[in-house]
Amino acid sequence: MTTRATRLLRMLDELRQRRGPVRGAQLAARLGVSLRTVYRDIDALRAQGAEIDGDAGVGYRMRPGFVMPPMMFPDEELEALVLGARWVASHADPELAAAANRALDRITGVLPERLRLQVETSGLFAPHWRPRDPEPWLPALRQAIRDGHAVRMRYRDAEGRDSERVVWPFAMAFLDDMRLLAAWCETRADFRHFRADRVLELESTGRPYPEQRHQLLRRWEQQCLGRRASREQ
Missing domain, CATH: 2.30.30.520 (SH3 type barrels.)
Incomplete structure (x- = not known):
């Protein structure tokens, strides 16, 4: 079951990736929740400092210029995160592999420019050379x-x-x-x-x-x- 904290992060991601306003019904469909839950979550995010414009029936958008607080990592910690996520993406079952890619994208999206470039150009990989059918369980x-x-x-x-x-x-x-x-x-x-x-x-x-x-x-x-x-x- 998705926790509320996870859902709020997903909502921030949805709003951050949109160029224009997105209606509450669209957010509800994307997140698999009710429209009332979307309205409550928008209020909760605003209370925590997220700069979200819009109203019910009109749509919501992240205010231009608003960014989530930057994450700072020493070089070796960042390399460990990248390598770990890539290992999971290539060795785990499809659901966990997709989650690893989403997590890495989320981290990359809030990194300062220098660290974001370091992730995107990282030379650390974890390929799985031997084909293996994922265990369905x-x-x-x-x-x-x-x-x-x-x-x-x-x-x-x-x-x-x-x-x-x-x-x-x-x-x-x-x-x-x-x-x-x-x-x-x-x-x-x-x-x-x-x-x-x-x-x-x-x-x-x-x-x-x-x-x-x-x-x-x-x-x-x-x-x-x-x-x-x-x-x-």
């Missing part, structure tokens, strides 16, 4: 991690055996050749790792799992450290 798994919801999953292991189980997904590793899901498995009552490309079916239960994600992460990390220490003894 990645968006649903990422959503489950964000929401903290249990999912019902049919999975095929390395030996070709199928199983059905309910898991609590709380982390995902984007390795070069696979996407690895970390989850608590209700069937095994233990932490398990699953390859996203071996998921056969996935269904959200709509049920929040009983622990917070940070608590699961902490327990998982402690278990991994304990097992590593045992191997080293």
Whole structure:
């Protein structure tokens, strides 16, 4: 679900990119909200200092000369952002890849001229040379991690055996050749790792799992450290 802060940023982007006034109904359609929500959001943006001209029934436009506060980054931080966004754009599922490109465009749009040129002419790239079909379950798994919801999953292991189980997904590793899901498995009552490309079916239960994600992460990390220490003894 889109948060209000995200929606307000998207509305600013819509207004900034338009040369002329845009009607409230058009904004509502673009953002997938009601016209009343558009009017409330316009008032909220104005209260926060956005210089938006216009009224209901006439249309809205960003006042000429208004710019969002510039972002400042040291050179290496900016290179890290560019490279990270480009890696996601070329290695992630289509939804996350598109989000990475939008985020980079948003950052570039509010950078001072020197830093904007540095992004646009950056020589840092992250191409994916080996063609790979994106795992169709990645968006649903990422959503489950964000929401903290249990999912019902049919999975095929390395030996070709199928199983059905309910898991609590709380982390995902984007390795070069696979996407690895970390989850608590209700069937095994233990932490398990699953390859996203071996998921056969996935269904959200709509049920929040009983622990917070940070608590699961902490327990998982402690278990991994304990097992590593045992191997080293």
